[in-house]
Amino acid sequence: MTARTTSAKTLGARTLGEGARDIPEATVARLPVYLRALTSLAEAGTRTCSSEDLAAAAGVNSAKLRKDLSYLGSYGTRGVGYDVDYLRYQIAREIGVTQDWPVVIVGIGNLGHALANYSGFRSRGFRVVALLDADPERHDEVVAGVDVRPFDDLEQIVTDHGVAIGVIATPALAAQDVADRMVACGITSILNFAPSVLSVPEGVDVRKVDLSIELQILAYHEQRKAQTA
Amino acid sequence: MTARTTSAKTLGARTLGEGARDIPEATVARLPVYLRALTSLAEAGTRTCSSEDLAAAAGVNSAKLRKDLSYLGSYGTRGVGYDVDYLRYQIAREIGVTQDWPVVIVGIGNLGHALANYSGFRSRGFRVVALLDADPERHDEVVAGVDVRPFDDLEQIVTDHGVAIGVIATPALAAQDVADRMVACGITSILNFAPSVLSVPEGVDVRKVDLSIELQILAYHEQRKAQTA
DNA sequence: CTCGTTTTGTTCTCGCGTTCACAAACTCCT
DNA sequence: AGGAGTTTGTGAACGCGAGAACAAAACGAG
Ligand SMILES: NC(=O)c1ccc[n+]([C@@H]2O[C@H](COP(=O)([O-])OP(=O)(O)OC[C@H]3O[C@@H](n4cnc5c(N)ncnc54)[C@H](O)[C@@H]3O)[C@@H](O)[C@H]2O)c1
Ligand SMILES: NC(=O)c1ccc[n+]([C@@H]2O[C@H](COP(=O)([O-])OP(=O)(O)OC[C@H]3O[C@@H](n4cnc5c(N)ncnc54)[C@H](O)[C@@H]3O)[C@@H](O)[C@H]2O)c1
Secondary structure: OHHHHHHHHHHOOOOOOOOOOOOOHHHHHHHHHHHHHHHHHHHOOOOEEOHHHHHHHHOOOHHHHHHHHHOOOOOEEOOOEEEHHHHHHHHHHHHOOOOOEEEEEEOOOHHHHHHHHOOHHHHOOEEEEEEEEOOHHHOOOEEOOEEEEEHHHHHHHHHHHOOOEEEEOOOHHHHHHHHHHHHHHOOOEEEEOOOOOOOOOOOOEEEEOOHHHHHHHHHHHHHHHHHHO | OHHHHHHHHHHOOOOOOOOOOOOOHHHHHHHHHHHHHHHHHHHOOOOEEOHHHHHHHHOOOHHHHHHHHHOOOOOEEOOOEEEHHHHHHHHHHHHOOOOOEEEEEEOOOHHHHHHHOOOHHHHOOEEEEEEEEOOHHHOOOEEOOEEEEEHHHHHHHHHHHOOOEEEEOOOHHHHHHHHHHHHHHOOOEEEEOOOOOOOOOOOOEEEEOOHHHHHHHHHHHHHHHHHHO
16 A cells, blocks of 8 residues: 555656546455445346446445446436346446456465455456465365465466565564565555554555554544543 | 544544543554554563664554654653653553453354464463354364354353453454454454454444455556556 | 763645545436 | 427546644753
């Protein structure tokens, strides 16, 4: 995130004449939510929906939804609404999940096992091509049909499969090292579950998922409620 | 989040005369990061640090850090910096993690097991008092010293332990039901790992952690990089 | 005690994101 | 065909957060 925000600022007007609108970051973060809501609607047999319907399903304001979608283009019909399948495809294309992205997971402990077993990966545009761990005792275990391999195989696997996205589920102390190795191999997007601040070169995106932070934010508000009551 | 953002707007000026500053949401989200950075510094033996030092450890701008801390009060010394332990305590107190919060986890599958085994809970102000699952086959299994119990025990446990925070790690279809039951029992903060939009009454906070969304955001930027290259 | 140095706390400005509100565009009914 | 009813797409207003910049405060040297 750090590297991206700074570099995104420098882009400004695009040089490429076509298909290179720049979508606000806040909108990008909501597109996956819309995509999921549309999938739900499609599975329920809905062919068409209004911005009001979709906004309700996604849990956002309908004006915000319309503005978000307007960054992609004009895919709705006034007086009618949006074609569910068509809009779903357009969003998927914009996000880039019409084809599968190969992903590696490093650190196959408690969390790594859960991630490897997570079926939502496959169904939402991602494919786990390797599970890596530094501990030899973990090697050759098969998790969800993929076998755990030595961390040193990283470079080989990344180049073989053209991996651009890596997931870190190691202890916090190892996270920076793992990130450095990933970057050295050519990985340019990292999802970090370890509670540590990663520093990466410009051009590499890092997003973090931190359970404790989420809980502490809840605790803050909870304490607030208790005080005023 | 939805319920809170709307209600937070109505607060405005506090009626209580003391200790009831309202801290911006963006700042609240960063306080846990500062807390963690301070803990690292303390463990490294640092007694005092400047805003520059702490900002570097937390991965933020130093001006932003100072402004964030100023919402809590004046805990630094000009020309010197911040006392690490003192500031750490003040932030912990503001967040409300000087005492442990009891937490229940519902849905002890792949992810639920990992969460139950996560040591970061205990060390950061939270205590898992119960693991609940609807599947009888899971019952009486002991995970990290806590045994898995029927979901119907929820009310009993919540009232016995005064639980205010619940974690949902069930499949998406069950999430809304679980949330409803939690709210009915008196839980007012929910951390949701299931990929579904929860609707809860006002006054209940919901935060979601969604792996697929994070990956899809990375994919979007990744696709961008590939296009321009 | 005074001056220079360091670092905080705060003010000010700018940009982004959210929301309102409405004109444009489409459908359907008569 | 025309008018009434819907719903999109967007211009404009507004509020919040980020960051720069600086004055106030503490400290140490002389
Ligand atoms: N378990 C959870 O629910 C949970 C929740 C939130 C965050 N986290 C974080 O996720 C991370 C993993 O948690 P966990 O509970 O799975 O821990 P774990 O100890 O069970 O697993 C860590 C794994 O990483 C491997 N590893 C260590 N160093 C490595 C290296 N340099 N290269 C490759 N592999 C390495 C270990 O061999 C181990 O298998 C931790 O940082 C933790 O704080 C975990
Ligand atoms: N596994 C992952 O890494 C991962 C990552 C991100 C999100 N998620 C999400 O987290 C959730 C759990 O994932 P998982 O892989 O652990 O699934 P899982 O199927 O392994 O576990 C789900 C558990 O919930 C229990 N359950 C079902 N209905 C229930 C109910 N009404 N009340 C109480 N318990 C109930 C089931 O018995 C099961 O034990 C899913 O929504 C998944 O999409 C999982």
